[in-house]
Amino acid sequence: METTAAASTRLFSPKSYSLVIPNSFHSFLGRQPSKPPLPPPIAAAHLLHLNFYSLTNTPPPTPPLHFKPTNTTRLGFSILRTRATLDEKDSPPLLVPQEEQSKKEVDECVKVLKNAAKTRRVAAEEVLSALSVMEKAKLDPSGFLETLGGSKSPGRTWMLIFTAKTGLKSGNYFPITAVQRFDAAAKRIENGVFLGPLGCLTFEGRFSWKKRILAFIFERICMKIGPFKPFEIPFGGKDEKEPSTKNPFFIWYYIDEEIAVARGRSGGTAFWCRCRRVTSY
Template sequence: MPETSPQHAPPDSTQVLFQAVATWNTPQRPAAQALIQPLLILERQARLHRHALAPQDLQGTWRLVWITGTQKARRRLAPVLGAGRYLPKGLGITLTYDWTEAGTVANQVCLGPLSLTLSGPAKLVPPRPILAFDFTQVTLAVAGRPLITRPLRGGPAATASFYTQPVQKQAFFVYFWVTPQAIAARGRGGGLALWVRQDPSPENPSGS
């Protein structure tokens, strides 16, 4: 699977990121602040090359491990977020993309046996590496058993109209680093985020 980031990025830019991907939940991980500059370098390089995404690039489940927060959140919570932070190991936040038919996304937050899942439609916006999405359903579950499922923001009607709406009116991520092991993006709110693959990929059957 090709990376959307250019192959000409400085080696050190990806070296520290791959180290973080492999060790994010161990004491050997790089300092959270050490990821900022490599990500910004890759983002600048990606803007020059504008590689479009393919559905298979994002297919599967990705665990959020590092964030900077949105620009608004950084202004309010600068002492807490700093220049970036790893998420606690006990807090599982995942994104699952599925392109079996129309594109869908599920954002799940797990804390112990409880899980809250926001789901809805997703679409790619070529030629830029943009993925737009909307959450039109919420599900609360305990130990994997759904307790409550409710529509959000128009539910099925919003889902049906999503694919023809302009991206300017939608939430989106701009992915500037995409590999079989990890992905990184900037959200519409200005925050940076890094996810690691949680499920096996064709190039990495063990999922490690």
């Protein structure tokens, strides 16, 4: 049986199908560490740099008042006049700007997901929490498409690492090799499941992009079983309409050169890591 380290570099064995991790990405899917790394905590109390009173939703204590009595005589009566001053040591704490808070949160969550992609040993609860933060961050998607699909054909390829159910209530590492290719130049998408010597199954079609939403329509299926030659089955007719949200789609929340996070039409969330697939028939 292939060792874990070898499997990280070549994810299925037949010469006709192979998934090769680029040199720049060996830090992700390279050799497994001798001891599992300790994932950084991502609980909200560790990530949110808020002052105590905002975090606990309690009002700050009233600053002490210093009274300085002065006697003033008016119409024969002695009047006690008070003057309040704020003690400097009780000045409210400085608040971290919201943008800086969000960036620090996202950076920490990116580290968690990259560690999960590399080791597959980060607890599911921590991955789910990181995905939740990424969804709520609402980052600028202007560069997402080019990062996802490259600037020229055949585009870029991503391996599915983790999938979560609607509401991020539970999730698991994806147990088999599933790879998606996005070609931003040709607006093409390919989704494949690879089962080593047993063969593979891929779907290919076209996609449209609007802001952060990638809608797609599959047009053909390609199947390969064992040593036999692959065969294709077209479907969907000659409908050339542009894919829309009436079709399957992804809403992308984060994409960099190494990982990507998106939610599907069904409500489930997933994240991928960048890889390279070399295919020959």
